[in-house]
Amino acid sequence: xxTISKWVLGGLMAMVLMAPALAQSSPEITKRVIEATAIYKExxxxxxxxxxxxxxxxxxENADVLSWLGFIYLRKDMAGDxxxxxEKALAIRGNDLEIRNNLGNAxxxxxxxxxxxxxxxxxxxxxxxxxxxxxxxxxxxxxxxxYAQAVDAYKKALELNKNxxxxxxxxxxxxxxxxxxxxxxxxxxxxxDLRPDSVLFNRNAGFANMRLNRPKSAITYLEKxxxxxxxxxxxxxxxxxxxxxxxxxxxxxxxxxxxxxLGDSSTYWYNxxxxxxxxxxxxxxxxxYEKAIAMxxxxxxxxxxxxxLLYRNGEYAAALPVFERLVALDPANxxxxxxxxxxxxxxxxxDKAMGIWRGFLHKTPKRDDIRLxxxxxxxxxxxxxxxRYHYVEVTKSQPNNVRALNGVGxxxxxxxxxxxxxKTFQRILSLDSSFLPAYNNLAVTYERQNRMAQAIAxxEKALAIxxxxxxxKRNLERMKK
Numbered sequence: 001x002x003t004i005s006k007w008v009l010g011g012l013m014a015m016v017l018m019a020p021a022l023a024q025s026s027p028e029i030t031k032r033v034i035e036a037t038a039i040y041k042e043x044x045x046x047x048x049x050x051x052x053x054x055x056x057x058x059x060x061e062n063a064d065v066l067s068w069l070g071f072i073y074l075r076k077d078m079a080g081d082x083x084x085x086x087e088k089a090l091a092i093r094g095n096d097l098e099i100r101n102n103l104g105n106a107x108x109x110x111x112x113x114x115x116x117x118x119x120x121x122x123x124x125x126x127x128x129x130x131x132x133x134x135x136x137x138x139x140x141x142x143x144x145x146x147y148a149q150a151v152d153a154y155k156k157a158l159e160l161n162k163n164x165x166x167x168x169x170x171x172x173x174x175x176x177x178x179x180x181x182x183x184x185x186x187x188x189x190x191x192x193d194l195r196p197d198s199v200l201f202n203r204n205a206g207f208a209n210m211r212l213n214r215p216k217s218a219i220t221y222l223e224k225x226x227x228x229x230x231x232x233x234x235x236x237x238x239x240x241x242x243x244x245x246x247x248x249x250x251x252x253x254x255x256x257x258x259x260x261x262l263g264d265s266s267t268y269w270y271n272x273x274x275x276x277x278x279x280x281x282x283x284x285x286x287x288x289y290e291k292a293i294a295m296x297x298x299x300x301x302x303x304x305x306x307x308x309l310l311y312r313n314g315e316y317a318a319a320l321p322v323f324e325r326l327v328a329l330d331p332a333n334x335x336x337x338x339x340x341x342x343x344x345x346x347x348x349x350x351d352k353a354m355g356i357w358r359g360f361l362h363k364t365p366k367r368d369d370i371r372l373x374x375x376x377x378x379x380x381x382x383x384x385x386x387x388r389y390h391y392v393e394v395t396k397s398q399p400n401n402v403r404a405l406n407g408v409g410x411x412x413x414x415x416x417x418x419x420x421x422x423k424t425f426q427r428i429l430s431l432d433s434s435f436l437p438a439y440n441n442l443a444v445t446y447e448r449q450n451r452m453a454q455a456i457a458x459x460e461k462a463l464a465i466x467x468x469x470x471x472x473k474r475n476l477e478r479m480k481k
Contacts, residue, residue, distance in 0.1 A: 029059045063093040079109035113140045131160035147177025165194035184208045215244035266292035270302045316346040368394045402428045402435045421445045440471045
């Protein structure tokens with residue numbers, strides 16, 4: 001037997017459904033309904049929806065088809081589509097409790113509370129043993145702030161079922177609405193008895209006991225709520241309860257957590273910065289890190305994240321002194337020094353970057369990543385022989401490193417060893433066909449070898465991979481002219 005669903009504040013609870021008892025209809029329609037229902041139960045919701053939509057075209061007056069179609073619309077958050085279908089089903093089969101329940105849920109989802117109340121009230125009349133319609137009625141009144149009516153509805157639900165913690169919890173909310181905090185606390189306590197690990201129930205019970213000046217009882221509930229999740233309001237209430245009980249150390253610890261959550265510490269703003277960065281709010285993240293650093297200029301985490309954010313945003317001149325501040329705080333941290341080098345390079349201070357890399361290579365000669373950066377810098381400085389040395393050093397330990405091979409190829413090109421250069425760039429593309437610099441470098445090598453058609457074809461292939469590859473665009477335009 002299928003159960004009638006109830007919804008809680010914040011959304012509809014999932015319904016538990018089984019295949020309905022089919023009404024009299026043609027054997028073919030009945031067969032198709034059973035097949036579509038089986039598909040739904042296999043989790044193929046979209047396919048089941050399509051089946052029932054086709055069935056509606058062939059059997060527009062079949063209540064089973066309409067009932068299932070309306071239900072699936074609800075499951076797919078298409079309440080607006082569900083309403084007319086379920087209204088038609090109800091007109092055909094007026095005493096079907098599930099159709100009424102689903103229609104009530106659809107009315108709630110589309111903001112038609114009065115119509116929903118009619119359906120739930122009718123269900124309660126048709127089956128006086130069900131508590132769910134009273135629960136749903138209470139939820140509507142609670143949301144509409146009709147607290148007295150909500151109390152009556154939830155009390156009727158409790159007469160039929162005393163094993164649902166949400167009934168007690170929501171009755172507590174309704175009692176708070178009418179100002180009866182003692183009864184509210186009692187209801188929340190019973191909700192916790194049924195579901196001891198519920199953060200929501202424990203939090204509400206704790207708040208209610210604090211309103212009644214029962215800090216000892218409040219602590220019991222609020223500690224469990226705090227253990228379930230971090231919440232500023234919960235932590236504040238727990239801190240107040242600890243203080244009232246003379247537990248100063250616990251109160252201080254919890255109060256500090258509240259201050260962090262409310263923005264009174266650098267830790268809070270650091271966390272805000274992290275979250276804003278993750279959501280793409282770069283400007284907001286910068287503001288958050290700046291506040292954290294203003295509160296604590298030795299906060300390495302905030303300094304590091306702020307500097308990286310500036311760097312990734314292309315604000316190299318602003319990022320550089322922040323990275324340098326990190327080095328001053330922890331001179332032994334090699335990553336901080338490498339970040340300074342990277343930022344110095346982007347800021348145009350090539351000598352500063354090279355000095356840092358040179359020192360690293362002296363201590364850690366196997367750091368091929370640093371060696372490649374150093375080689376690139378030497379190349380930019382015009383020290384082609386020095387650059388070649390480091391590129392070749394990398395190929396000794398990593399013979400297929402395309403960055404190192406590209407450097408070797410550039411040196412060969414620079415020295416007019418065009419055949420060697422073309423072979424090197426061809427090898428790179430055989431190793432990594434997505435390494436765009438090799439396309440461009442091989443193309444200009446071909447150009448100097450008077451192989452213009454091959455050069456142009458290479459550049460066009462590179463631009464097919466990345467239409468924004470500026471070197472290829474520029475060279476292709478020049479070659480075609």
